[in-house]
Amino acid sequence: MTPADHPAFMNMMKATTGVVIRKADEYAAVARYLNRNPGMSHLAFDGDQLVGCAMSGHDGKRGYLQHVMTAPQAQSQGIARTLVDRCLEALSREGIDKVHLDTLHDNHQAHRFWERLGWSNRNAEIVRFSRLLVDDPNA
Template identity: 40%
Template sequence: MVAYRNAVAADADDVMKFWATAAEDSQRPPDSADAVLRLISRNPEALILAVDNDMVVGSIIVGWDGWRCHLYRLAVAPTHRRQGIGRELVARAEARFTAYGGTRADAMVLDDNSQAHRVWSTAGYAPQPEWSRWVKPLP
């Protein structure tokens, strides 16, 4: 049975192992357990996990800056896909945004990740073609 909860510091290494197998990672700088720990320390509600028998099988980062709602790192273990876990993670994130007073959510989705496009489209999200994401790696 899948349970949903906020990540805690003890989850950092398991989250990293999970992302290595379940998340698309080719287009971003490497993540680290330290970064996960900083995220959880800064906002204990920012990382929602789906857990099955103490194994991380889903994740979503709920980014709220006081102005906009941002979703990152939606991932579901290949063994647990097509069971509604992604949909539930998005719904929980959106409920959190509503409680914060958010009015619009955006999701970071790689252009070539067609499997993710289906998930986000089903959840009611669509690309916004008039915007481009500009990035700069920090030292």
């Protein structure tokens, strides 16, 4: 994935239930993320149509997955699994040993997907706190 993919990425985000579009998904922030984490975010295309996305990066200690999605007509073909594997391989090559991701509390189909891929639900142990640094609830 490169910054040039941003328009197609945004169209896919808008068409996908279970993901939330934030200000951090605008071009400048996505380009900064991709430049800070080169080779760690991957897309799948059917011809020239974007059908899959998985973004990842790390902070030097832990890896993070974001925006894993497959277009409805392309689901159940192993696209998300393949893209996630590519992200994990890239993180592992950088020496990252553990990767986190967030899902919406009520996105039960995503929870089943992650469990199928062998991820652990940490809901009983971890509570995430967040704080805005700008006066924008959609930052």
